[in-house]
Amino acid sequence: MNIFQTVKEAVTAKDAAMYYGIRVNRSNMACCPFHDDHHPSMKVDKGFICFACGEKGDVITFVSKLFGLSPYEAAKKIAADFNVPVPDTNTKYKSSYKANSSGKMRKSEKEFPKSPQQKQIEMEREFERWRKRCIIILSDYLHLLEDWRVQFAPKEGDDDWDEHFTEALSEQTVTEYYLDVLLTGSLDGPMSRFRTN
DSSP: OOHHHHHHHHOOHHHHHHHTTOOOOTTSEEOOTTTTOSSOOEEESSSEEETTTOOEEOHHHHHHHHHTOOHHHHHHHHHHHTTOOOOOTTSOOOOSEEEOTTSOEEEOSOOOOOOHHHHHHHHHHHHHHHHHHHHHHHHHHHHHHHHHHHHTSOSSTTSOOOHHHHHHHHHHHHHHHHHHHHHHOOTTTGGGGGOOO
Protein backbone atom coordinates (compact mmCIF):
# COMPACT_ATOMS: atom_id res chain seq x y z
CA MET A 1 0.00 0.00 0.00
CA ASN A 2 1.11 3.56 -0.62
CA ILE A 3 1.03 6.40 1.90
CA PHE A 4 -2.45 7.56 0.79
CA GLN A 5 -4.06 4.14 1.23
CA THR A 6 -2.27 3.56 4.54
CA VAL A 7 -3.36 6.90 6.01
CA LYS A 8 -6.98 6.57 4.81
CA GLU A 9 -7.27 3.12 6.37
CA ALA A 10 -5.82 4.29 9.70
CA VAL A 11 -7.47 7.72 10.21
CA THR A 12 -10.97 8.98 9.44
CA ALA A 13 -12.00 12.53 8.62
CA LYS A 14 -13.81 12.61 11.99
CA ASP A 15 -10.59 11.60 13.80
CA ALA A 16 -8.71 14.39 12.03
CA ALA A 17 -11.41 17.01 12.59
CA MET A 18 -11.49 16.33 16.33
CA TYR A 19 -7.70 16.14 16.60
CA TYR A 20 -7.31 19.53 14.89
CA GLY A 21 -9.82 21.18 17.22
CA ILE A 22 -13.12 20.99 15.34
CA ARG A 23 -16.02 20.08 17.59
CA VAL A 24 -18.07 17.17 16.26
CA ASN A 25 -21.46 16.47 17.84
CA ARG A 26 -22.94 13.03 18.48
CA SER A 27 -24.63 13.11 15.06
CA ASN A 28 -21.18 13.50 13.48
CA MET A 29 -22.00 17.05 12.42
CA ALA A 30 -19.59 19.99 12.73
CA CYS A 31 -19.31 23.61 11.70
CA CYS A 32 -17.54 23.61 8.35
CA PRO A 33 -14.09 25.24 8.51
CA PHE A 34 -14.17 26.02 4.79
CA HIS A 35 -16.84 28.72 4.93
CA ASP A 36 -18.36 31.06 7.55
CA ASP A 37 -20.49 28.41 9.23
CA HIS A 38 -22.42 29.16 12.44
CA HIS A 39 -24.56 26.03 12.52
CA PRO A 40 -23.13 22.53 11.93
CA SER A 41 -23.52 21.79 8.23
CA MET A 42 -20.62 19.39 7.66
CA LYS A 43 -21.02 15.65 8.14
CA VAL A 44 -17.79 13.90 9.15
CA ASP A 45 -17.18 10.20 9.49
CA LYS A 46 -14.81 8.22 7.26
CA GLY A 47 -14.94 11.13 4.80
CA PHE A 48 -16.60 14.53 4.97
CA ILE A 49 -19.24 16.53 3.11
CA CYS A 50 -20.54 20.03 3.76
CA PHE A 51 -24.20 20.40 2.85
CA ALA A 52 -23.84 24.19 2.71
CA CYS A 53 -20.71 24.90 0.64
CA GLY A 54 -20.39 21.51 -1.09
CA GLU A 55 -16.83 20.68 0.00
CA LYS A 56 -16.33 16.94 0.30
CA GLY A 57 -13.67 14.26 0.23
CA ASP A 58 -11.63 11.90 2.38
CA VAL A 59 -9.37 12.59 5.36
CA ILE A 60 -6.46 13.63 3.12
CA THR A 61 -8.61 16.12 1.22
CA PHE A 62 -9.88 17.47 4.55
CA VAL A 63 -6.40 18.08 6.00
CA SER A 64 -5.11 19.36 2.66
CA LYS A 65 -7.84 22.03 2.54
CA LEU A 66 -7.64 22.78 6.27
CA PHE A 67 -3.90 23.56 6.22
CA GLY A 68 -3.39 24.55 2.58
CA LEU A 69 -1.17 21.55 1.85
CA SER A 70 -0.71 19.35 -1.17
CA PRO A 71 -2.39 15.93 -0.82
CA TYR A 72 1.03 14.30 -0.32
CA GLU A 73 2.05 16.81 2.37
CA ALA A 74 -1.35 16.36 4.03
CA ALA A 75 -0.91 12.58 4.07
CA LYS A 76 2.55 12.99 5.62
CA LYS A 77 1.14 15.37 8.27
CA ILE A 78 -1.62 12.94 9.21
CA ALA A 79 0.85 10.05 9.39
CA ALA A 80 3.14 12.09 11.65
CA ASP A 81 0.36 13.46 13.88
CA PHE A 82 -1.34 10.08 14.34
CA ASN A 83 1.89 8.02 14.36
CA VAL A 84 0.79 5.97 11.37
CA PRO A 85 3.67 3.87 10.00
CA VAL A 86 3.85 4.49 6.26
CA PRO A 87 5.94 2.97 3.49
CA ASP A 88 9.24 4.67 2.73
CA THR A 89 8.57 6.42 -0.58
CA ASN A 90 12.22 7.42 -1.06
CA THR A 91 13.57 3.92 -1.50
CA LYS A 92 12.48 1.15 -3.79
CA TYR A 93 11.49 -2.22 -2.45
CA LYS A 94 14.43 -4.58 -2.26
CA SER A 95 13.91 -8.30 -2.03
CA SER A 96 15.64 -10.09 0.82
CA TYR A 97 16.17 -13.05 -1.47
CA LYS A 98 18.80 -13.44 -4.17
CA ALA A 99 19.40 -16.24 -6.66
CA ASN A 100 22.41 -18.45 -6.02
CA SER A 101 24.49 -20.12 -8.73
CA SER A 102 21.94 -22.94 -9.15
CA GLY A 103 19.15 -20.43 -9.75
CA LYS A 104 17.44 -21.16 -6.44
CA MET A 105 16.53 -18.33 -4.11
CA ARG A 106 18.47 -17.86 -0.90
CA LYS A 107 17.82 -15.45 1.94
CA SER A 108 20.32 -12.58 1.72
CA GLU A 109 19.66 -11.08 5.14
CA LYS A 110 19.02 -12.60 8.53
CA GLU A 111 16.49 -11.14 10.87
CA PHE A 112 18.33 -9.71 13.83
CA PRO A 113 16.70 -9.36 17.23
CA LYS A 114 15.59 -5.83 18.04
CA SER A 115 17.86 -3.75 20.24
CA PRO A 116 16.55 -2.34 23.54
CA GLN A 117 16.52 1.10 21.90
CA GLN A 118 14.37 -0.18 19.00
CA LYS A 119 12.00 -1.86 21.44
CA GLN A 120 11.78 1.38 23.43
CA ILE A 121 11.02 3.41 20.30
CA GLU A 122 8.33 0.94 19.23
CA MET A 123 6.80 0.97 22.70
CA GLU A 124 6.74 4.79 22.73
CA ARG A 125 5.12 4.89 19.29
CA GLU A 126 2.51 2.37 20.35
CA PHE A 127 1.85 4.37 23.51
CA GLU A 128 1.46 7.58 21.48
CA ARG A 129 -1.03 5.90 19.11
CA TRP A 130 -2.99 4.67 22.12
CA ARG A 131 -2.86 8.12 23.77
CA LYS A 132 -4.16 9.94 20.70
CA ARG A 133 -6.94 7.40 20.17
CA CYS A 134 -7.99 7.81 23.82
CA ILE A 135 -8.00 11.60 23.43
CA ILE A 136 -10.35 11.30 20.45
CA ILE A 137 -12.68 8.90 22.28
CA LEU A 138 -12.75 10.95 25.49
CA SER A 139 -13.26 14.22 23.56
CA ASP A 140 -16.22 12.65 21.79
CA TYR A 141 -17.64 11.43 25.10
CA LEU A 142 -17.11 14.83 26.74
CA HIS A 143 -19.01 16.58 23.93
CA LEU A 144 -21.82 14.06 24.37
CA LEU A 145 -21.94 14.71 28.13
CA GLU A 146 -22.04 18.48 27.52
CA ASP A 147 -24.97 18.00 25.14
CA TRP A 148 -26.79 15.76 27.65
CA ARG A 149 -26.26 18.26 30.46
CA VAL A 150 -28.21 20.86 28.46
CA GLN A 151 -30.68 18.64 26.60
CA PHE A 152 -31.82 16.53 29.58
CA ALA A 153 -31.65 19.18 32.33
CA PRO A 154 -34.79 19.30 34.49
CA LYS A 155 -37.22 21.95 33.30
CA GLU A 156 -38.60 22.56 36.79
CA GLY A 157 -36.88 22.33 40.17
CA ASP A 158 -38.90 19.31 41.33
CA ASP A 159 -38.70 17.30 38.07
CA ASP A 160 -37.11 13.88 38.18
CA TRP A 161 -33.56 13.82 36.84
CA ASP A 162 -33.08 11.97 33.57
CA GLU A 163 -30.34 9.29 33.67
CA HIS A 164 -28.48 11.11 30.86
CA PHE A 165 -28.40 14.31 32.90
CA THR A 166 -27.20 12.38 35.97
CA GLU A 167 -24.44 10.72 33.96
CA ALA A 168 -23.37 14.08 32.56
CA LEU A 169 -23.08 15.54 36.06
CA SER A 170 -21.17 12.59 37.49
CA GLU A 171 -18.85 11.87 34.54
CA GLN A 172 -18.00 15.26 33.03
CA THR A 173 -15.40 16.24 35.66
CA VAL A 174 -13.78 12.79 35.60
CA THR A 175 -13.65 12.80 31.80
CA GLU A 176 -12.11 16.29 31.79
CA TYR A 177 -9.50 15.08 34.30
CA TYR A 178 -8.53 12.07 32.17
CA LEU A 179 -8.34 14.27 29.08
CA ASP A 180 -6.10 16.70 30.96
CA VAL A 181 -3.81 13.85 32.03
CA LEU A 182 -3.63 12.51 28.47
CA LEU A 183 -2.97 15.94 26.97
CA THR A 184 -0.32 17.05 29.46
CA GLY A 185 1.20 13.74 30.57
CA SER A 186 4.32 12.04 29.23
CA LEU A 187 5.96 8.63 29.46
CA ASP A 188 8.02 9.92 32.40
CA GLY A 189 5.22 11.87 34.07
CA PRO A 190 1.79 10.99 35.45
CA MET A 191 1.13 8.69 32.49
CA SER A 192 3.93 6.33 33.53
CA ARG A 193 1.47 4.23 35.50
CA PHE A 194 -0.18 3.22 32.22
CA ARG A 195 3.01 1.82 30.74
CA THR A 196 3.35 -1.88 30.12
CA ASN A 197 6.62 -3.78 30.23
